Amino acid sequence: MTEDDETALSRPQRRLLRRIYNGRTEPIVVEGLAFLTYKEASRYLLTLTEEAREAAYQEMKRQAG
Incomplete structure (x- = not known):
């Protein structure tokens, strides 16, 4: 990237x-895909x-809250 x-x-x-x-030990799942790191999440969002x-960003935000 x-x-x-x-x-x-x-x-x-x-x-x-x-x-x-940062320091997440439990993944956030969006559209059936699990993200544990910032890099994974940002790469996905950019596609x-x-x-x-x-929509995916809002879902990540909701699950983190």
């Missing part, structure tokens, strides 16, 4: 994802369309 790919997520989204996945990305 390049620095340009990373910017496809907004800064607040990247910060929250880092917080959510999605903008609408699907936002």
Whole structure:
């Protein structure tokens, strides 16, 4: 993943994802896929369309809360 790919997520989204996945021992499951690290989650989100990305991000956020 390049620095340009990373910017496809907004800064607040990247910060929250880092917080959510920091030290996580139980994965967050979105659309049948389990994510345990920030890198896994961000790679997945970057493969999605903008609408699907936002929905998956909101689901990760909901499960972390």
